[in-house]
Amino acid sequence: xxxxxxxxxxxxxxxxxxxxxxxxxxxxxxxxxxxxxxxxxxxxxxxxxxxxxxxxxxxxxxxxxxxxxxxxxxxxxxxxxxxxxxxxxxxxxxxxxxxxxxxxxxxxxxxxxxxxxxxxxxxxxxxxxxxxxxxxxxxxxxxxxxxxxxxxxxxxxxxxxxxxxxxxxxxxxxxxxxxxxxxxxxxxxxxxxxxxxxxxxxxxxxxxxxxxxxxxxxxxxxxxxxxxxxxxxxxxxxxx
Numbered sequence: 567x568x569x570x571x572x573x574x575x576x577x578x579x580x581x582x583x584x585x586x587x588x589x590x591x592x593x594x595x596x597x598x599x600x601x602x603x604x605x606x607x608x609x610x611x612x613x614x615x616x617x618x619x620x621x622x623x624x625x626x627x628x629x630x631x632x633x634x635x636x637x638x639x640x641x642x643x644x645x646x647x648x649x650x651x652x653x654x655x656x657x658x659x660x661x662x663x664x665x666x667x668x669x670x671x672x673x674x675x676x677x678x679x680x681x682x683x684x685x686x687x688x689x690x691x692x693x694x695x696x697x698x699x700x701x702x703x704x705x706x707x708x709x710x711x712x713x714x715x716x717x718x719x720x721x722x723x724x725x726x727x728x729x730x731x732x733x734x735x736x737x738x739x740x741x742x743x744x745x746x747x748x749x750x751x752x753x754x755x756x757x758x759x760x761x762x763x764x765x766x767x768x769x770x771x772x773x774x775x776x777x778x779x780x781x782x783x784x785x786x787x788x789x790x791x792x793x794x795x796x797x798x799x800x801x802x803x804x805x806x
Contacts, residue, residue, distance in 0.1 A: 576627065579646050581688075582639045583630065584708075590627040591643070593651035598624055615712050618644060636709035638777040641801055642688060645779055649682040656680050656804060664792035674789040678796065680781060686804070690777035695735075697768050699761060707769060708735035709776045718773070727758045730769050734758075779804070 574595075578588035594602070598621045605617025619632035622643050626632075635643070648656075657679050662672040680686065695707040710718065714732050717725055731754035737744040746754065761769075781798040798804055 577650050579643060582642055591625050594621055594625050594647055634711060637712055637715050638709050641779045644801060645682055654682050656682060662787040662792060664790050666790050672787060672790040674787050676787060678785060686779050686781050688777050689780040692772055692775045695772060697765055699765050702740050704738045705734055706736040707733055707772045710773055727755045731755045731758045733773050
């Protein structure tokens, strides 16, 4: 007799993948937990990224390509996956280094318990993703993927055109819409090289203000009453 299959609870995440309707996921299982543990133990950021993408791909109940997800979508999805699979709460610890009356540091260890789905917000200060280059041509931007973020972190001015090219979603020319999936990277970089400086800067502003998960609150030390402004941003701050 065959062993029974285990049913998973299904939950939905809104506001991701550029879709108006919610996307369905299941919590990650022991299989995905092992992928996460192996990825977190690696010193190679590529392995960590690959592990996160694999978990999202496995747990999404709809057809997606995890390698093409934007960083903001990955952060939101992983936040929900962790909440539904492990716990909605996570504890953050830090030490109070305020100098007290005797000249020493307070040293109190402060514990903050965060509700992942209530306390953490998605911050977005992005301008419009549509930028007009002239009265006939406009470009539509998309948020950077993890691969693009790694290029940004290299801080190499020589690849800035490539970074912008990889964040182009569509080029709109009067009645014609050019989908970037049909254009080579070389053609995209050449196109970006023709853009005026003022429009180039608008594109960078869009990329640099990609939405991210964030927590920022003031917490008072229970020992010395010093007020700490605690600011957490991105997955590594919450789950490192």
